[in-house]
Amino acid sequence: MPTSRVPLNTKSNNNDYCSDKDEQLLLLQRAVESARNGICITNPRQTDNPIIYVNDAFLNMSNFESHQVLGRNCRFLQRDDRNQPAIENIREAIKQEQSITTVLRNYKRDGTLFWNELTVSPVHDAAGNLINFVGVQNDITARREAETRVSEFYSVISHELRTPLTSINGALSVIADGSAGKVNPQVLRMVNIALENSERLIRLISDILDWKKIEAGQFKLTISDVAPEMIVDNVISAVKPLLRLGEITIKKEILTNDPVPLDIDRTIQVLINLVDNAIKFSETGSEVIVRVEPIGKDTTRFSVVDKGEGIDPSQLNKLFQVFQQLDSSDGRKKGGTGLGLSISKSLVELHGGQIGVESAVGQGSTFWFEFYSRKRR
Numbered sequence: 607m608p609t610s611r612v613p614l615n616t617k618s619n620n621n622d623y624c625s626d627k628d629e630q631l632l633l634l635q636r637a638v639e640s641a642r643n644g645i646c647i648t649n650p651r652q653t654d655n656p657i658i659y660v661n662d663a664f665l666n667m668s669n670f671e672s673h674q675v676l677g678r679n680c681r682f683l684q685r686d687d688r689n690q691p692a693i694e695n696i697r698e699a700i701k702q703e704q705s706i707t708t709v710l711r712n713y714k715r716d717g718t719l720f721w722n723e724l725t726v727s728p729v730h731d732a733a734g735n736l737i738n739f740v741g742v743q744n745d746i747t748a749r750r751e752a753e754t755r756v757s758e759f760y761s762v763i764s765h766e767l768r769t770p771l772t773s774i775n776g777a778l779s780v781i782a783d784g785s786a787g788k789v790n791p792q793v794l795r796m797v798n799i800a801l802e803n804s805e806r807l808i809r810l811i812s813d814i815l816d817w818k819k820i821e822a823g824q825f826k827l828t829i830s831d832v833a834p835e836m837i838v839d840n841v842i843s844a845v846k847p848l849l850r851l852g853e854i855t856i857k858k859e860i861l862t863n864d865p866v867p868l869d870i871d872r873t874i875q876v877l878i879n880l881v882d883n884a885i886k887f888s889e890t891g892s893e894v895i896v897r898v899e900p901i902g903k904d905t906t907r908f909s910v911v912d913k914g915e916g917i918d919p920s921q922l923n924k925l926f927q928v929f930q931q932l933d934s935s936d937g938r939k940k941g942g943t944g945l946g947l948s949i950s951k952s953l954v955e956l957h958g959g960q961i962g963v964e965s966a967v968g969q970g971s972t973f974w975f976e977f978y979s980r981k982r983r
């Protein structure tokens with residue numbers, strides 16, 4: 607009985623599957639030979655785990671001939687930059703007989719660098735003994751270069767926009783606060799509109815920069831043990847100007863102040879984002895609560911509770927996705943960038959924490975995020 611049944615186009619009997627062992631082997635051989643990914647097989651029972659098979663795509667990718675490759679360890683694709691974390695990780699995975707996918711710098715026969723997206727997997731026999739490793743190589747140099755160009759483009763555009771915008775914003779603030787002389791109320795109204803919009807654009811640009819950094823995995827947290835109340839106080843004073851001259855009140859409830867390992871600036875950024883949303887969606891006269899509470903023994907939860915219009919359950923899963931803004935039932939423009947919640951989610955997850963929301967239409971929403979204490983890490 608065959609162990610697996612592989613569909614075969616060139617069937618010789620009235621059955622769509624290849625049941626003959628030799629036919630199956632031939633089929634697998636053809637498939638491996640015609641694959642567009644590099645494929646190599648090594649023999650870990652021989653000294654230094656040499657290559658015993660490579661397909662044509664491997665040879666095309668590396669520009670080596672098969673006789674220059676067979677019998678050698680795959681590290682011949684490396685050069686002096688052997689301090690890449692990927693190499694250490696592969697070595698460890700091989701030792702543990704585990705599968706690994708990673709990206710590393712490799713070099714073709716003429717020394718040209720290429721980025722190799724490599725998967726190495728162990729092959730075991732029926733008794734569970736390690737007999738081979740199989741490697742699948744993919745030259746992703748073109749993709750990486752394109753990604754780098756896109757990311758450079760983003761950052762140039764963002765910086766080119768941010769610098770002039772910041773000076774426009776500064777000039778408008780000077781006019782708006784009267785430092786540049788008395789302005790008639792009609793002009794002041796226009797200046798305030800321009801000021802508000804320039805602030806919104808600046809926020810959008812810094813959100814785009816944050817988001818690109820997070821996407822590229824370049825975002826680093828600076829973790830220290832922090833009393834949550836300090837974060838809450840900081841956020842409350844930062845959002846004071848948004849409280850529409852006392853139309854909305856903000857209350858803090860600190861039910862635990864045990865230190866939590868977190869990045870201060872990024873946690874403030876997340877909490878400001880949640881409080882800012884809560885204020886935008888609150889009716890005049892209502893209250894926003896910022897709460898810190900223990901959850902179980904080793905988790906601290908920050909919540910922001912509003913009595914706004916609430917969110918339809920069908921919309922909840924969209925909330926933390928990039929560039930998603932929910933339709934507001936009263937059609938008011940809330941002035942967000944559509945990036946805030948997805949950035950918050952990434953920042954919380956970078957801490958190893960979780961973010962979520964509970965909401966009921968007409969009753970308001972509670973946005974929360976929670977971090978683990980050092981004990982659990």
Ligand SMILES: Cc1cc2nc3c(=O)[nH]c(=O)nc-3n(C[C@H](O)[C@H](O)[C@H](O)COP(=O)(O)O)c2cc1C
Nearest residue numbers: 648679680681683684693696697726739740741743
């Ligand atoms: C099946 C298989 C395929 C491999 N393919 C590559 C490869 O394409 N490029 C590379 O640099 N290393 C590759 N390696 C990893 C190296 O052979 C070697 O394990 C790695 O450099 C770490 O060990 P070392 O410190 O002894 O060199 C592969 C390993 C195996 C088992």
